[in-house]
Amino acid sequence: MNILQEIDSTLHYENLEKAWHKYKYAFMLTLVAIFAGVAGFNAYNSSVEKQSKNDTTVIFKVIMQKAQSNDYIQVIEKALEELETTAGVETLKLELAKTYKTEAKLAEYEKTLKELTSAKTQAVRHISTYMLAEHFLAIDAKKAIKFIDEAKxxxxxxxxxxxxxxxxxxxxxxxxxxxxxxxxxxxxxxxxxxxxxxxxxxxxxxxxx
Structure with a gap:
C-alpha cells in the first residue's frame, strides 16, 4: 500500500485528528506537490517560473505554521495576498476551506468549496468536489446525491x-x-x-x- 492509499484508508477508519498527527508531513508535502506540479507546468509553458517558485515557498511556509499559529485563518488570508498565480491561490484556498471546517465555520467552509468546484486547477477542483459531497452527506443525503449527479x-x-x-x-x-x-x-x-x-x-x- 503506498502512502496516499494508506492516508485514504486512515481518513475513513480513524478520526481526522489522529490521521493528522500520523501523516501531517505527508499531508503538507502532498498539498505542496499538487501546487508545485501545476506551477511547474505553467512555468514551462508561460515563463512564470519566478511567480511559481514564490507561491510554492509561500504555501509551504503557511502550512508549516499550522500547528503553532493561534489564528491560522488569518495567516492563510494574509498569505493569499502574496500569491502570484491562480494555481497558488486556489491551492491555498483549499487549505483555508479545511481550516474553516476544523474551526466549525461551516457556512464559510461550504461557500469556499463551492467556489473551488469551479477552480481552474484540476486537482483542487476534484478535491473540493469530493469534500463538498462529503459535507452534504453529513447534513442532507438527498442534497449529496443531487450534487454528485450534477457534478458529472x-x-x-x-x-x-x-x-x-x-x-x-x-x-x-x-x-x-x-x-x-x-x-x-x-x-x-x-x-x-x-x-x-x-x-x-x-x-x-x-x-x-
Missing part, C-alpha cells in the same frame, strides 16, 4: 470512485438500498481501483440489511 465527474478522475462511495452511502441513508448495492458492486468489480477502496465497498455492502 468523469470516471477517469481520481475522485470518481470516492464520490460514488459517498453517493452509495447517501442512498443507503435515504433507504434506497438497491441502488446503493448497485454502486458498491460496481466498485468491487472495478479492478482498476485501489484495494482499500474495494475493501471498503465490500464492507459497506455487507452492512446493508
Amino acid at each position: 465527474v468523469k470516471k477517469t478522475a481520481f475522485t470518481y470512485a470516492l464520490l460514488q462511495e459517498i453517493k452509495a452511502m447517501a442512498l443507503t441513508k435515504k433507504g434506497d438500498k438497491v441502488a446503493a448495492k448497485v454502486i458498491y458492486n460496481a466498485l468491487i468489480a472495478n479492478s482498476n481501483l485501489p484495494a482499500n477502496v474495494q475493501a471498503r465497498a465490500k464492507m459497506k455492502l455487507a452492512q446493508i440489511k
Whole structure:
C-alpha cells in the first residue's frame, strides 16, 4: 500500500485528528506537490517560473505554521495576498476551506468549496468536489446525491470512485438500498481501483440489511 492509499484508508477508519498527527508531513508535502506540479507546468509553458517558485515557498511556509499559529485563518488570508498565480491561490484556498471546517465555520467552509468546484486547477477542483459531497452527506443525503449527479465527474478522475462511495452511502441513508448495492458492486468489480477502496465497498455492502 503506498502512502496516499494508506492516508485514504486512515481518513475513513480513524478520526481526522489522529490521521493528522500520523501523516501531517505527508499531508503538507502532498498539498505542496499538487501546487508545485501545476506551477511547474505553467512555468514551462508561460515563463512564470519566478511567480511559481514564490507561491510554492509561500504555501509551504503557511502550512508549516499550522500547528503553532493561534489564528491560522488569518495567516492563510494574509498569505493569499502574496500569491502570484491562480494555481497558488486556489491551492491555498483549499487549505483555508479545511481550516474553516476544523474551526466549525461551516457556512464559510461550504461557500469556499463551492467556489473551488469551479477552480481552474484540476486537482483542487476534484478535491473540493469530493469534500463538498462529503459535507452534504453529513447534513442532507438527498442534497449529496443531487450534487454528485450534477457534478458529472468523469470516471477517469481520481475522485470518481470516492464520490460514488459517498453517493452509495447517501442512498443507503435515504433507504434506497438497491441502488446503493448497485454502486458498491460496481466498485468491487472495478479492478482498476485501489484495494482499500474495494475493501471498503465490500464492507459497506455487507452492512446493508
